[in-house]
Amino acid sequence: MTCVMSTSDSAHCPLPRGGGMLPYMTTDQYVITVDELRRRYAGGFEAVSGITFSVARGEIFALLGTNGAGKTSTVELLEGLAEPASGTVRVLGHDPYRERSAVRPRIGVMLQEGGFPSDLTAAETARMWSGCTSGARPVGEALELVGLGHRADVRVKQLSGGERRRLDLALALLGRPEVLFLDEPTTGLDAEGRRDTWDLVRALRDTGTTVLLTTHYLEEAEALADRLAIMHRGRIVASGTPAEVTASRPARIRFELPHGVQPGRLPLALRAAADGRRIEIRTHQLQEALTELLRWAEREGVALAALDARSASLEEAFLEIAQTELDMSTGTATGMAGAGR
Numbered sequence: 443m444t445c446v447m448s449t450s451d452s453a454h455c456p457l458p459r460g461g462g463m464l465p466y467m468t469t470d471q472y473v474i475t476v477d478e479l480r481r482r483y484a485g486g487f488e489a490v491s492g493i494t495f496s497v498a499r500g501e502i503f504a505l506l507g508t509n510g511a512g513k514t515s516t517v518e519l520l521e522g523l524a525e526p527a528s529g530t531v532r533v534l535g536h537d538p539y540r541e542r543s544a545v546r547p548r549i550g551v552m553l554q555e556g557g558f559p560s561d562l563t564a565a566e567t568a569r570m571w572s573g574c575t576s577g578a579r580p581v582g583e584a585l586e587l588v589g590l591g592h593r594a595d596v597r598v599k600q601l602s603g604g605e606r607r608r609l610d611l612a613l614a615l616l617g618r619p620e621v622l623f624l625d626e627p628t629t630g631l632d633a634e635g636r637r638d639t640w641d642l643v644r645a646l647r648d649t650g651t652t653v654l655l656t657t658h659y660l661e662e663a664e665a666l667a668d669r670l671a672i673m674h675r676g677r678i679v680a681s682g683t684p685a686e687v688t689a690s691r692p693a694r695i696r697f698e699l700p701h702g703v704q705p706g707r708l709p710l711a712l713r714a715a716a717d718g719r720r721i722e723i724r725t726h727q728l729q730e731a732l733t734e735l736l737r738w739a740e741r742e743g744v745a746l747a748a749l750d751a752r753s754a755s756l757e758e759a760f761l762e763i764a765q766t767e768l769d770m771s772t773g774t775a776t777g778m779a780g781a782g783r
């Protein structure tokens with residue numbers, strides 16, 4: 443949990459190597475830069491193994507990954523809670539660990555688990571927090587922002603898990619942070635709460651706040667992130683905009699052939715996996731393949747039941763990447779080109 447206050451900017455960032463930087467950006471437009479970052483725990487286990495990325499001002503950047511991939515370990519380095527084993531981190535032009543006093547006032551942090559005194563009400567908790575935050579917004583405003591205005595006088599121990607997550611977010615927002623770190627911000631929220639949080643995060647981005655979030659919900663990353671990086675075992679294995687990450691994965695066309703029409707009658711290029719009458723085609727040329735299929739169906743007078751054509755979702759891309767990485771680590775894969783390597 444963080445106290446959030448305010449000071450002035452002096453962005454001065456080293457250039458990150460690798461695929462982390464947008465070509466049209468200059469270094470001072472990046473508020474977070476990470477270069478060859480490593481983190482080791484006592485005992486020598488390396489949880490973060492040389493990652494490089496950068497986040498531009500006013501951007502929402504998502505860190506995704508399998509359990510234990512190193513997301514929280516990375517975010518803690520960005521928040522200045524621990525010192526890297528090697529590599530560099532700059533947040534708003536400063537080393538967040540060594541120049542903590544310059545960085546902390548300008549960032550807001552929502553940890554995975556916020557520890558609140560359970561006997562205080564939501565408003566009392568926020569007021570306590572506000573006491574160590576310079577330039578804090580009014581407590582009522584912070585609670586309203588996260589939809590907790592009507593629960594201000596309820597004790598923390600009586601709030602639901604989702605409401606506590608919202609209170610956590612309200613505290614992170616108290617100091618009007620320039621950079622907001624959100625570690626799994628919507629875990630425990632219902633569908634409506636999740637959508638509300640997405641709207642709030644987008645609104646913050648639209649007013650210039652830079653947001654770095656971790657999430658297990660791929661749908662959340664797809665809906666929110668301007669850019670993202672997928673981590674696996676301490677390394678970034680894919681990165682880019684959601685569209686870039688999914689574009690490298692094949693699209694899918696599914697349909698059922700009518701009785702009496704054999705899969706062998708499909709145009710040659712489209713013959714793909716057939717499971718009885720059910721056909722699945724995987725293709726990197728969705729438009730061309732679909733056009734060819736529909737023309738063939740019209741020509742042959744074939745009705746395609748349950749026709750479904752779609753680009754790969756982030757979830758499919760993620761699962762494929764995770765599986766490929768797993769296969770590679772057990773020596774059974776054919777290989778994978780990670781965009782962020």
Ligand SMILES: Nc1ncnc2c1ncn2[C@@H]1O[C@H](COP(=O)(O)OP(=O)(O)OP(=O)(O)O)[C@@H](O)[C@H]1O
Nearest residue numbers: 483484487489507508509510511512513514515516
């Ligand atoms: N204090 C610690 N000491 C030793 N190892 C740790 C410590 N904290 C985390 N780890 C290990 O580091 C690895 C990365 O953990 P981390 O919490 O960063 O992953 P994550 O991607 O955030 O995972 P999740 O999605 O499950 O929250 C894991 O293997 C974890 O067991």
